[in-house]
Amino acid sequence: MAPATPMALTAARGRGDHAAMIALIQRVTEAxxxxxxxxxGAIGPGLLALVAVEPGDDEARIEKMASRLLAYRVFGDEAxxxxxxxADIGGGLLLVSQFTLAADTRSGLRPSFTSAAxxxxxxxxxxxxxALCRERHPRVETGRFGAHMMVSLVNDGPVTFRLQS
Structure with missing residues (x-):
């Protein structure tokens, strides 16, 4: 059996029945x-997470994303x-809703948002x-859902990852 191609893996990961909550996380010195x-909302050192909810993102997926945001290892140790x-460094978490992350950009010259919740x-x-992040972490700030927001950040590294639950 031939290995799955990158395109097949990508198609299976973020669409239809396989939709997953998306977070684009950036390690920041401030945001x-x-x-x-x-x-x-404002934080010092920590993570800025731009978050998109897709259809089918249930409690289990949201729970998994909260756990990953707080436990994902992107900060340096002594080495x-x-x-x-x-959680290890006690940094801030700034959560910002951004439905455009769920856009389908595979064809045409304009994004489709049918894959967003x-x-x-x-x-x-x-x-x-x-709510889940605030239950587990002392420093959680947010943007304002649905508002036009101006997000400022100083990316540390730069370090940026796309997480899916």
Missing amino acids: SVRVDGDVV GRMNRSL DPEAGRRGFDRLV
């Missing part, structure tokens, strides 16, 4: 979110290796993720 000129998690389901899923 903030403004809405209408006011800072609504400079990525062996420490956000509808706004009501997106809000429920994002709010649940925020």
Whole structure:
């Protein structure tokens, strides 16, 4: 049997019945979110997570994403290796909803958002993720769901990963 091609793996990972909550995480020295000129969330060293909810993102997927966000090892240890998690370093977590991460960009010159959750389901899923993270971590900030936000960050590394649950 031939190994799966990268295209086949990609197609199986983020669409249809295989949809998964998406988080684009960036290791930052600082990050903030403004809405209408006011800072609504800000952190020092930690992670900025841009989050998209897709149809089918249930409690299990949201739970898995919360666990991964807090335990994913992207911070350096004494040897400079990525062996420490956000929980290990006590850093801040800034969660920002961004449905555009769920866009289908495989064809044409304009993104399709049919793979993103509808706004009501997106809000429920994002709010649940925020609640789970706040139950487990002392420093969680957010943007404002559905608002036009200005996100500022200083990417440390740069270190950026796309997580799926």
